[in-house]
Amino acid sequence: MDTDHAADHEMPSRVETAVALLLRSPHLEVGQIMELMDIGDREFRDMASRNGDIAQRLEERRLGTLRPIKSEPRRCKSCREWFLPYGHDRYCSDACKRTAQFAQCHKR
Numbered sequence: 001m002d003t004d005h006a007a008d009h010e011m012p013s014r015v016e017t018a019v020a021l022l023l024r025s026p027h028l029e030v031g032q033i034m035e036l037m038d039i040g041d042r043e044f045r046d047m048a049s050r051n052g053d054i055a056q057r058l059e060e061r062r063l064g065t066l067r068p069i070k071s072e073p074r075r076c077k078s079c080r081e082w083f084l085p086y087g088h089d090r091y092c093s094d095a096c097k098r099t100a101q102f103a104q105c106h107k108r
């Protein structure tokens with residue numbers, strides 16, 4: 001009766017991870033985040049109900065206790081993943097930076 005089908009949902013998807021990250025930015029409204037990630041109301045509610053990180057961020061936003069982050073989430077120019085940059089990083093990792101440099105050399 002209590003069969004657990006939750007195994008499929010144990011790992012948060014990349015989208016969920018990105019949403020949780022973007023929710024940390026006080027400069028982004030939930031609506032903007034949904035637009036950025038191309039998700040709808042229902043999908044967002046589903047994510048919040050199964051992803052503790054997202055639920056917590058939403059609660060913190062509601063209470064105004066969101067902890068400030070050092071830098072705004074940014075989208076990696078290479079792999080398009082969202083990440084928290086250090087300084088002026090435009091890529092999420094050295095691997096992505098190398099990929100981008102390589103691509104640049106071979107452009108034209």
Ligand SMILES: [Zn+2]
Pocket residue numbers: 076077078079080081091092093096
């Ligand atoms: Zn990247």
